[in-house]
Amino acid sequence: IYDLILILEVQVLVVIFLCINMLLIVTFFKKESFYTTARYILFAVTLLSDSFILFMSDILLILSYFRFTMQIGLCIVIYIPLSLYTFVTPVTLTAMTLERYVAICMPLRHGELCSTRSALNSILIIHGLSSVPCIVVLSIFFASVSHNLYTQYRICSMDIFVFLRWQDHIKLAVYQCYFLIMSVTIIFSYIGIMKVAKAASGENKKSSWKGLRTVILHAFQLLLCLIQLWCPFIETAIFQINLMLYNNVRFFNYITFNLAPRCLSPLIYGLRDEHFFLALKYYVPFGYYCVKTMCHDLP
Template sequence: MQNLDINHSLSNKTVVNFSTLYTKVIFVQILVGIFLYVNCLMIYTFLKKEMFREETRYILFAQTLLVDSAFMVLSDVLLIWGYYQYVIHTIPCLIICTVVTVLTVCTPLTLVAMCLERYVAICMPLRHADISTSRTRFRGLLIIWSISSMIPLFTLIAYLAVIPSGALLSYTVCSVELMLGKDWQAEARSSMFQVLFLFMIIIIAFTYIKIMIAARAASSENKKLTKKGLRTVILHAVQLLLCLMQFLNPYIEMIFWKVDIMLFVNVRYSNFIVFIIAPHCLSPLIYGLRDEKFFLVLRHHAMCGLDSLLLVLLSQSKIRPK
């Protein structure tokens, strides 16, 4: 979550309407609460069924839910701290910001892995079982987390290399931009994100084209499966684009920062809704609701088993003599 420091501007530029800020923060808490409830319910559904824990796509889906939930909680905390100018010690701030950046990168990389899994399942169905093994899954997850840690660790090390003496013992309003004090740090971080973005876009485009070709050549029996896989890749591409847009948020917000502080606050709030909450809410929609097997189990747990009782009552009413 990219939080920009508005510390001195609140006193020097304009007076912020804290009543409006309070209303916006409460609205965000409601959205985050709903988001976390749905995610926790889906994680519980995943853990309760062994068949979900043995399939690669559901494992990747569960990782997305866990990462998105942790990311949302930390981003929400940073948002509240930023709005109310709450200061914390620099060392825990650096740790939180590094973890948030790792989670930020991990989500789109997991989406790319999910697209690759759908590509293998649809375009190479005979090899899918051989490729999608526990060893392959472990290596894939290790690669995802290793790549996700590269940019945050570089940012942290670069910051520690140029930090003034005694700065680690100070207190500050926690923000990811705290570690981008020098121009070269921000430029290097931006360049790495651009390379990573290009890498992911190429893979998404590759899987989309391959699945589209397979959909055209598929028999009538397999067309439904391939078209569903194609729609899944498209939804992942939209989700990926929204996730990656958050990397541009600080640059967009800085334009309004120079114009008016309240306009900046409103733009920052809108960016949080559109580019932070929205893309991380798409995962439950893409897999949790569109997947028939997962949806049936999810509905059962969401209704606390009442759906099974209802089916039994309906069946008994049908066989009861008139």
């Protein structure tokens, strides 16, 4: 009964976050200035990535609760996009932080470096970088198992592709490498923006400090996303100790490090951003609250 209540609570949270994300995605495509601006394009990538992860991970959670098994070959097909988009969000957050750094610390080159074309190229680079961990894990898996394993039926989870301890070590090393690179990027951007914020005055100072707060929120969101990458290792260790504790920790990790960081994206750019929030109020069903004199620039 307790597990069922937790599952139902998770369903409510997932539905709420998915509805919010869908509203923001619709708003993004309604206004041309959003899908021709680099930071909003990257924001839309995080929304789509987060929505996909929320939906697919929730499906796997439900299947796991009901002990539903599937062929490992089918599980591999599910694992590939899940693994890819698990990394797409933190890598995109890092790119968004760099965009804020360029906008504040190199304003004269912002239009050149952060054009629409650059944003589209960045999406390709982000997906390329995000695919590396998946390729590493699956390459080791394919080289280590026999072909008849693919037709076996098991509960699909993201940790069934690691059989040996040395595989675990390689996977953790790749994750830590990504964590280090993204952390250094966030810290570098934070220091650069902080220097500009202290030296600026008037409107520039206000803009710089707002950018600094955005970087801090990105850092916090990125930290939660990266902790999520370590959760399988923690859960595997706890599983060997106590099954009830394992279930509780698994639900805690899912809500704290899977759901929580994916509700911060709407907060950072969907609600804190004045232009996006104005458009959101105009286009969603409660748009009549938007004063027409404030929304005259919206189509």
